[in-house]
Amino acid sequence: MSGFPGKFARLAFTAAIAVLPVSCNKPGDVEKADLKEAGYQLTAEGWFRASAQNDWAALQKFIAAGFHADARNADGDSALHIAAREGAEKSAEFLLNRKLPVDQRGNADRTPLMVAVVANQTKMVNWLLRQGADPTLKDKDGFAPLMLAVREGRPGSVAELAAYDRESLDSAILLAALVGRTDVIDSLTNFGASVYTRMDDGRTPLMVAAENGHADAVQLLLELGSSRYTRDADNRTAVDIATAAGYPEIATRISREPHADELVLETPEKIAESMDSYVDAANAGPPAAENETGRPTSAKPAHDHAIPINGETLSTPVSSSGTSAKTSASGPPPGTTFDMPPLVMRHYRETETPVSVKKVEGDTATVSLARNGDREVKVRTGALIPGTNLLVVKVRKRMESGKVSQGLPEEIATVQVRDETTGSTREWISGVPANSHDPVALVEDAATGRRYLATPGQRFRATDGSEYFISDVRPNQMVIQDVASGSVRTIPLRGPRG
Structure with missing residues (x-):
């Protein structure tokens, strides 16, 4: 009987091991159990479902259980692409914190930003841009996010992307005219696309829309100021192009008898009133609750009508660092850039007569x-x-x-x-379109909100004494020259809300 206590101790120790918790048997078992309780299996299907449902806590358990964050589905997309498609911001944030690249390529070589655009997830587009997503990358078909937004008819995404890809705005409005996206055309012009832009062969957005039978787009472009009388490189008007393409009803709409105001040489005051009204209407936008961008819209500014910029004094120039810059008496060395008053080009207008x-x-x-x-x-x-x-x-x-x-x-x-x-x-x-006025830009002093009409040949000053000359006004930009140095800078068209 003397060996009994030792045998009893061994039996008790063996029994104790048998009832130890499962988590002590195998790493990750607790997370698997938690996932199962939450309705997920430790599978790729469960991983992507958790991402789509914005369940970042479940994603965390997947990782703790040993799941690889960079797993791909059958289409080649990652969980970040799925989160972008579903607008699942918490999932996307978790995945970015796990070092998934914000511009990770997936199906069709698309990034999460492109996926969000196509899925019409405007708030996600905004969020990804703020995380550093590159808006200039292109998918396998050569479409950047802005062009995808145009093709798919996503005005909210267009509004988010416009400020990040200004170089593509004119190409974007031509594409919008080609596919007949009226809501996108309206959004693009609000952020700086020009209805006066042309293709290499001289066709304008109006001509492109007419050629492809998009009556609503034609009507909107006319309302936005597109000229019915412009001719392309083959001397064809929009009416000629619509007729040749087999759209007589569109040709008739464009070729109506001229209105009385199309045969008037407007005064600067009338031009200012018209341009001011256009910008104010665009600035007002829809109520904040209905704004597709997810951001509150600007209230209509209170100001007098714009006046010619010639001889006016604007704010002190602002340097690239954002601080006031005092120009020396001799000005900067020839050929260098120079500091400018905080000018914003809001609108451009040219009016051809019949x-x-x-x-x-x-x-x-x-x-x-x-x-x-x-x-x-x-x-x-x-x-x-x-x-x-x-x-x-x-x-x-x-x-x-x-x-x-x-x-x-x-x-x-x-x-x-x-x-x-x-x-x-x-x-x-002869041989040149007969305009009712010089090309004119509506510019805004960003520091004061004051608006001015700018035409080629005008001069203005800043409060620090610097003098500037407007050497050219174009549909998408105006060219400013520093009088002291002769150096030039361009001010891009940003649109009413750009």
């Missing part, structure tokens, strides 16, 4: 009127162009070198007209 100059003979001009089809009329000096208040003041010929003549002098006809209602005057030239 009139074009054909030729002049003596004191008589031959002009073409886009009424009931193009028809030519002859008008003598001192007479009104038929059906208008435009008086022919002077006609003449002159020699001028141009691109068409390859730099050689050629004879051109000029006609000076005056609007008897507004008093404004213009000189129209």
